Amino acid sequence: MCGIFGTVNWPHDSPAYLRGSLLHRGPNEQRDWRQDNVYLFHARLAIQDLSPGGRQPMTYGIYTIIFNGEIYNHKQLRQRYNLSCQSSSDTETLLHLFVLLGLKMLDQLDGMFAFALYDTKAQTILLVRDRAGKKPLYVYQHNNQLAFSSELNALAAYLPLSVDDQALARYLRVGFLYGQQTPYCNVMELPAGHYAEIDCRTGTLAISSWWDITAFAQQVRPILETEALEQVDTCLRKAVNQRIDSSDLEVGVFLSGGIDSGLITAMAAQFKPGIRSFTVSFANGEYDEAPLARLVADRYQTKHKEVRLSFERLQDDIERIIAGYGEPFMDSSAIPSYYVAQAARKHLTVILNGDGADELFGGYRRYVPAARFDFNNFPSVVQRSADVLYRSLPYPTNKKSRYNFAYRMLDMARKSGLERYLSATTDVFENYTEAFYQPVPLADLAGALDRLRMSGLSSLQQMQVADFQTILPGNLLVKMDIATMAHSLEGRSPFLAKDLLELAPTLPDSLKIHSTTTKYLLRQLAKKYLPQKLIDQPKRGFEVPLKQWMDKQLKTVVCDYLAEPQLAQRYIRREFISKLINQPDKFPAEKRAKMLYSLFAMEVWYRKAVRND
CATH class of the missing domain: 3.40.50.620 (HUPs)
Structure with a gap:
């Protein structure tokens, strides 16, 4: 596991603080490489082949690579294809395999990875991300200049970035940034199971899919x-x-x-x-x-x-x-x-x-109704009846109760595809969309869900694939x-x-x-x-007592940030934020805690990571 960074058509050298911004990802060694208009930087966390033979950037013939991740079956691949390598590093295996198979090698890899491979002859860079998206890779593109990195903070330290208001509104509405979205203009996340080809002479970039769970x-x-x-x-x-x-x-x-x-x-x-x-x-x-x-x-x-x-x-x-x-x-x-x-x-x-x-x-409780009912084909009269009944019932106080399960079933039955998916997953502001100054555009997510609906998958499969x-x-x-x-x-x-x-x-x-x-x-x-x-226990993760934190341990710092919000008020009405803080009895307790934390997280990120207050 490491950190990678690179630029194309950038006029100045990488500043010294770039090393610091990725040092935690690779404390063992930091090295860089420059040729033509391409700059590559690698911060190494040595786990396989601790010797200098695993150093990066690594060159073999016309190719130079910076690699973040692990290829767990690289020893078997060396034997299968009779690769002659000088080290025991999986990075060297990857280079030799690419020379032999090109992009077809991706189907052979079992691992987590994000890497950049520069072809000095063709003057192209290949950016690749693993099937599930275990390893991150972010790409900045503006005019003919590009930069890419394992972390957004490294790009923010290097580039004059501005926040993307539409993406941040979507973060609040959906609960996370999805697909290619990032909180910055001109910065995208390379999607999982995709690769990008960069023409370093023109600064153009083309993205393609190489693996799809569908x-x-x-x-x-x-x-x-x-x-x-x-x-x-x-x-x-x-x-x-x-x-x-x-x-x-x-x-x-x-x-x-x-x-x-x-x-x-x-x-x-x-x-x-x-x-x-x-x-x-x-x-x-x-x-x-x-x-x-x-x-x-x-x-x-x-x-x-x-x-x-x-x-x-x-x-x-x-x-x-x-x-x-x-x-x-x-x-x-x-x-x-x-x-x-x-x-x-x-x-x-x-x-x-x-x-x-x-x-x-199939580990989430929301999958149970999806497995039992095809909500996409419910008659409109059923949806309307479910809506009437849902609105007449009190909000559940125990999320693990049977009542909560029935309540959620009604909620799913009354909604359309996009609204149903948001409600079933991480829609923190569900039932409070009036808090937003204007409707949040989610046509891309709705389109992705529609394509899944037309793919021939069952309702359960559609939700699982969407979550994946x-x-x-x-x-x-x-x-x-x-x-x-x-x-x-x-x-x-x-x-x-x-x-x-x-x-x-x-x-x-x-x-x-x-x-x-x-x-x-x-x-x-x-x-x-x-x-x-x-x-016999229900699903568990590293859950936290968020309500208690918002009401007690973190109350002071949360209120300090949200009393005079610098960013959240662009998307959420000030009076709603004030009501969240000062009138807790107006909201379901767990719901209020999640909304407060989502706004607090946005404010902290903006002041500490963007403005460096």
Whole structure:
């Protein structure tokens, strides 16, 4: 795992502070390279091949590469294609493989990656991002000048950027920045499973897709549960083993109280007895995962550490944590993710996690109604009736109750495709759209959902694919990448292995949602590895007591930022912000906490990361 940066047609040298802006991603070594009108910079976190043989930028023939990520099957690829390399670095494998296969090599790679490959003869740069979007890559383009980087903050430190008001309004409306959107004008994120070709002579850029999960979701095949269980077990064990084996440094695991990280921990402990595991502990019992995580740690005798979140530290660190994302980021689980990564880095350099399991295997509660009803084809009379009934019912106070489930079902039944998807996912301002000064344009997201609706996929598949293409790369993977790399820690996700990405979408809906049981197949697999008490628990992640924080521990700093907002008032009415702060009884408590935090995160990002106050 590393940090990369590059420019095309830029007249001046890279400033010294560029090294500092990516130092946390690559503290071992920082090197650069310049030829013609191209500049490449690499910050190295050495994990595979710790010798000078793994140095970057790396040149082979007419090609020079800067690479961020890991190719877990690169040793097998060397053998398969009889590659003659001088080092044991996966970067060198990648270079040799490209010379042999060109872009066709991408189909062979099992890993996480974002890289830039310069062809000195053709004067072109190839930018590539992995299937799921594990590794980030942002691109600035204006006139014939381009720059690209692993982090937005590095671009913001180097370039005269201005904020994109439309993108920021979408952030508030949707809950995250999706697709190619970033908070800056002229800066886009290269989408997952895509590559871009840059003509360095003209400064033009063309983007193409090289992998799409939809194609696999369209190939659902009949399969016995026992056979599917065996295949998933085999693929996941292989993925865990590869992600442990392809590191020359110690590997650990993030362990929450859920099935996904529990399975990863169980398998990892079998391959590496005594592996270190880490979890977050809260004083608030409702959110404390430590007792469940301890069940797994005790069963597999891991070297377990519980990271107790200190509210005193949180008050000191919250602004730095938010600003580190380089964009407004409203997912409050970024906070415990930051602290557990910090604790892990004191002991090791590589950490495994359970990211991707929910999107691939049906882990969210919102998938249950999608599996049972085809909301896209509800008659209008049903939608109107559902709307009348929904409006007559009180807002649920317990999100885990049956009443909340029925309430959400009615909400989904009464809405159109776009509104339904937003409501079911991360729509923080749902039912409060009047807070915006003007409607937020979401035609691109609506169009993507319409294309999925016409693709022949089931309602459940449509929602899973939409989540895989939006929330996973736009929110969840961003969170883990920034949280881990802030401490020079590499996060690896076995569920996002090539084999599982190609297998899971082909499994029938009944193996994902069974009656009202989410993640059915993984729960069956968990019976082989995990305590029953953990299997019966609802989905967990690094959840936080956000309402308590907004009302107590973070109340002062949140109010200080929102009393005189510098950015949020461009999109949200001032009187609404004031009402959120001063009239808490006018809103459902959890809803209010999320809206406050989303606005607070935007303000902190703007003042600390953009204006450098």
